[in-house]
Amino acid sequence: MIKNDLAELLEKKANFNRTKAVLMVETILDAIKKALLAGEKVEIRGFGSFRVVPKKSGFGRDIRRNRQIPISGGWRVKFRPGQDFKKQLKQQSIEQA
Template sequence: MNKSELIEALAVKKNISFKKAEEIINTIFDSMATAMLADERIEIRGFGSFVVKEYKAYTGRNPKTGEAIAVSPKKLPFFKVGKELKERVAE
């Protein structure tokens, strides 16, 4: 499912306009992005949690040449699936 399909599903399920559903979905995603930029954890019970993981700098290798390269420290979003969702998918 992509964002457009999610908007359409919300519009159909709640009998609202596509424009209103798009506004709701965008508000949710924007709020989640803002929280993650502030290093906040997002937890949706039964679904999973989103956190920002910090990775330290390290020396990597260029796979083509084998040359050592310095990889800068970085922050990346990480999703951990919740127990309930994991069990439902595994059925």
């Protein structure tokens, strides 16, 4: 699924032009992005929650050079699916196991 698919959904839900629908999608995603960049936690019941956690991880490795690479540090964005979401994911596993 890509941005256009989401835009199509909005077209069906409301009377938007494709252009405007895309704008809506971008608005929401950008808003979420900005909130996360602000260090805020984004929590939507029934969907999931995004959390920004400090990256404590230490080392990576460059295979070709066979050298260790210090991880610059920064923030990590964790997405955690909601209860309902997780429940449905388990059903998926049953179907596709």
